[in-house]
Amino acid sequence: MAAKIPEVTQISESDLVRLTQEARQEATPTFGKIIWREFKNNRLALTSLVLVITFILFVIIAALFINTPKMMTTNIMDYYSKPFNKNFILGADSGGRSIAKQLIVGSRNSICIAIGLTVISSTWGICWGMISGYFGGKVDLVMQRVYDFMMILPMLMTIIVIVTIIPTYNSVTLTLILSVFYWMGTSRLIRSRVLAESQKDYVAASKTSGTSNWKIIFREIMPNISSLIIVDTTLSFAENIGVETGLSYLGFGLPLGTPSLGTLIANANDPENITTYWWTWLPAALEIIILCLAISYIGQAFRHATNASQQ
Amino acid sequence: MSLLEVRNLKVHYPIRGGFWNRIVDVVKAVDGINFSIEQGQTYGLVGESGSGKSTTGKTIVGLERPTSGQIFYQGQEVQQNKLRNSVDYQRNVQMIFQDSLSSLNPQKRILDIIAEPLRNFQNLTADQEKLRVLQLLDIVGLSADSLYKYPRQFSGGQRQRIGIARAVATNPKLIIADEPVSALDLSVQAQILNFMKKIQRELNISYLFISHDLGVVRHMCQQIAIMHRGRLVEVGTRDDIYNHPQHIYTKRLLAAIPETNVNSRQEHRQKRLEVERIYNEQQAKYYDSNGAAFALQPVSMTHFVALAPTD
Ligand SMILES: Nc1ncnc2c1ncn2[C@@H]1O[C@H](COP(=O)(O)OP(=O)(O)OP(=O)(O)O)[C@@H](O)[C@H]1O
Numbered sequence: 001m002a003a004k005i006p007e008v009t010q011i012s013e014s015d016l017v018r019l020t021q022e023a024r025q026e027a028t029p030t031f032g033k034i035i036w037r038e039f040k041n042n043r044l045a046l047t048s049l050v051l052v053i054t055f056i057l058f059v060i061i062a063a064l065f066i067n068t069p070k071m072m073t074t075n076i077m078d079y080y081s082k083p084f085n086k087n088f089i090l091g092a093d094s095g096g097r098s099i100a101k102q103l104i105v106g107s108r109n110s111i112c113i114a115i116g117l118t119v120i121s122s123t124w125g126i127c128w129g130m131i132s133g134y135f136g137g138k139v140d141l142v143m144q145r146v147y148d149f150m151m152i153l154p155m156l157m158t159i160i161v162i163v164t165i166i167p168t169y170n171s172v173t174l175t176l177i178l179s180v181f182y183w184m185g186t187s188r189l190i191r192s193r194v195l196a197e198s199q200k201d202y203v204a205a206s207k208t209s210g211t212s213n214w215k216i217i218f219r220e221i222m223p224n225i226s227s228l229i230i231v232d233t234t235l236s237f238a239e240n241i242g243v244e245t246g247l248s249y250l251g252f253g254l255p256l257g258t259p260s261l262g263t264l265i266a267n268a269n270d271p272e273n274i275t276t277y278w279w280t281w282l283p284a285a286l287e288i289i290i291l292c293l294a295i296s297y298i299g300q301a302f303r304h305a306t307n308a309s310q311q
Numbered sequence: 312m313s314l315l316e317v318r319n320l321k322v323h324y325p326i327r328g329g330f331w332n333r334i335v336d337v338v339k340a341v342d343g344i345n346f347s348i349e350q351g352q353t354y355g356l357v358g359e360s361g362s363g364k365s366t367t368g369k370t371i372v373g374l375e376r377p378t379s380g381q382i383f384y385q386g387q388e389v390q391q392n393k394l395r396n397s398v399d400y401q402r403n404v405q406m407i408f409q410d411s412l413s414s415l416n417p418q419k420r421i422l423d424i425i426a427e428p429l430r431n432f433q434n435l436t437a438d439q440e441k442l443r444v445l446q447l448l449d450i451v452g453l454s455a456d457s458l459y460k461y462p463r464q465f466s467g468g469q470r471q472r473i474g475i476a477r478a479v480a481t482n483p484k485l486i487i488a489d490e491p492v493s494a495l496d497l498s499v500q501a502q503i504l505n506f507m508k509k510i511q512r513e514l515n516i517s518y519l520f521i522s523h524d525l526g527v528v529r530h531m532c533q534q535i536a537i538m539h540r541g542r543l544v545e546v547g548t549r550d551d552i553y554n555h556p557q558h559i560y561t562k563r564l565l566a567a568i569p570e571t572n573v574n575s576r577q578e579h580r581q582k583r584l585e586v587e588r589i590y591n592e593q594q595a596k597y598y599d600s601n602g603a604a605f606a607l608q609p610v611s612m613t614h615f616v617a618l619a620p621t622d
C-alpha cells in the first residue's frame with residue numbers, strides 16, 4: 001500500500017531513527033510529569049500525599065502483626081486504662097482493650113473497605129456513564145431508568161435492611177453490598193461529560209477511521225475525561241471512608257468484634273466517654289478528619305494539574 | 312459509471328417533546344437530493360448555514376443514518392446497516408472536518424492521530440507506520456518534529472493539514488471536505504486549497520467540496536450543486552452556475568461574494584440590493600407553499616434548476 005504513494009519523500013531508515021529521536025526530545029511533557037511538577041510546587045498537597053501513603057502502608061503492615069481475636073478479648077484489669085502508660089499508649093476502653101491496636105486494625109479495615117468500595121463503585125459508575133452517554137438513544141434511556149430506580153431507593157435504609165437480613169457477612173461482602181449503592185453519582189457525572197465529548201468531531205473522525213465503538217469509548221474518549229475521573233475517584237475515596245465508618249458507628253457496619261474507625265467513634269455515644277474517657281474516641285475522630293482533609297488536598301492538586309495539562 | 316451516486320437521499324431528525332417524549336415534529340436537514348461524483352472530480356456543494364451540507368457529507372461517510380434514499384459506490388448500493396462495517400467503503404471514503412481543532416483528539420500525539428486509519432485498515436509494522444506518517448507529514452508540508460506533538464501546539468492551518476494527512480492516509484478514492492478552509496484566513500485558505508488540488512492530481516482523489524462560499528468553490532470545482540433548506544435548487548457546471556445562474560437563491564449567493572474592485576463597489580452594492588428585493592418578492596416563484604424548493608428541471612444538458620412546474 002505504502003508503495004502506491006509517489007515517493008515524494010526520500011526518508012531513509014537512518015533518517016527515520018534520527019527524526020524520531022529529535023521529535024521525542026521536543027515532545028511535550030506527559031501528564032505524569034505535569035502532576036509531579038504540581039506536587040513539587042504544592043507543599044501542602046505533597047505533605048498530604050506522603051502522609052496518606054505512609055499511613056495506609058503503616059496500618060496495613062502493622063495490622064499484620066496484631067492478633068485481632070486476642071486483642072479483642074475483654075480484660076477487666078485494664079478497664080479504662082489511661083493513655084500514655086507503658087502498656088497502652090492510647091489507653092484502653094471499657095473492656096480493657098488497647099485503643100492503639102484497635103485504631104491500627106480498625107483503620108486497616110476501614111481503609112481497605114473504602115479502597116475496595118472506591119475501586120468497584122467508580123469502575124462500575126465510569127463504565128455505566130460512558131456507555132450510556134456514548135451510545136445514547138434507547139441504550140441511554142434504559143440505563144438512565146435503572147439509574148433513576150437506584151436513586152429513589154432510600155439508600156441507608158436498604159443497606160441496613162440487607163445487612164440485618166444476611167446472616168453472616170464480613171468486610172468483603174459488606175464492600176460488595178455498599179458498592180451496589182454508591183456508583184450513581186460517578187455515573188451521572190461521567191455520562192454528562194461523555195455526552196458532550198461524543199459530539200466532538202474527533203469521535204466522528206475515529207469512526208470514519210474504522211475504529212470500533214469500544215475502542216472509541218475507552219481509548220479515545222476516556223483519556224479526555226481522565227482528569228474528571230482522577231479527581232472524582234480521589235474525592236469519592238475520601239467520601240467512602242465516611243460511608244463504612246458511619247454505618248459501623250450506627251452499628252450496622254462490620255460485625256461485632258471487628259474493629260473499625262466507626263466502632264471506635266461509637267464510643268462517643270456514651271456521654272461519660274465524651275468527657276471523662278476522651279481517649280476512647282478522639283484519636284479515631286482526629287484520624288478521619290486529617291485523612292479526609294489530606295485526601296481532598298490531593299484531589300485539588302490533581303484537579304489543578306489536569307487543568308494545567310489541558311491548556 | 313460514477314464513483315458515488317446519491318439518489319433521493321433524505322435525513323430527517325425527529326424533534327421529541329411532550330410528556331411521553333413523543334416525536335412532535337421533524338427537521339428535514341436533507342430532503343431528497345440527487346447527485347453523482349465522477350472519479351478524480353471535485354464536486355461542490357454550496358449553501359448557507361443550516362442548509363444541510365454537513366448532514367449530507369456525514370450521511371455519505373456513514374456518520375448519520377439516512378431516513379430514506381440510496382447511496383451507490385462504484386455502482387453498488389451501500390447498505391446502510393453495513394455501511395460502517397464495509398471495510399472497503401470505509402477505507403475509500405474519508406472526511407475532512409469543518410472544525411479542525413475539534414476533529415483532532417487533544418490527548419493524542421500527531422503520530423497516533425494520523426496512524427489511526429492505518430492501524431485499522433492496514434497491517435504495518437511500527438517502523439513502516441512511522442515512515443508512512445512521516446511521508447504524509449511531508450506531503451502536507453509539515454516537518455518531522457510534529458510527530459510527537461499535540462494538536463493544540465499547531466495553528467489552524469497546520470491542524471487542517473493534519474486532518475488532510477489523516478484523510479489521505481489510506482489512499483481513499485473520495486474525500487468529503489466539509490468546509491476545510493472556512494475557519495482560516497485568506498492567505499492560508501489559498502495555500503490549503505492549492506495543496507488539496509496538488510494531492511488530487513497526484514493521488515487521483517475525488518472531492519465532495521462543501522462550502523458556503525461561492526468564491527472559494529470557483530477555484531476548486533468543476534461541478535456545483537446549490538443547496539437550500541435541505542434541497543438542491545440548482546445544479547450545473549462552473550460555467551452554468553457563475554455565468555448563467557437561474558435560481559434566485561444562486562443569484563443571491565453570487566451577489567454576496569465580496570467585490571474586490573474598488574471602482575465597481577457601488578454598482579455591486581446596487582445589484583445586491585436588487586437581488587435581495589427580488590428574492591423577497593418572488594418567493595412563490597421559487598419555493599412552494601411550505602418554503603421548500605421545487606423539483607429540479609433541466610435547462611440544458613448539464614444545467615438543472617428548481618423552478619415551479621410549468622404545466
Ligand atoms: N443531530 C441533529 N439533530 C437535530 N437536528 C440536527 C442535527 N444535526 C443537524 N441538525 C439540523 O439540520 C440542519 C442542517 O444542519 P447541517 O449541519 O447539515 O448544516 P450545514 O449546512 O452544514 O451548516 P453550516 O454551514 O453551519 O455547517 C440544521 O437546521 C440543524 O439544526
Ligand SMILES: [Mg+2]
Binds near residue numbers: 364365409489
Ligand atoms: Mg456544516
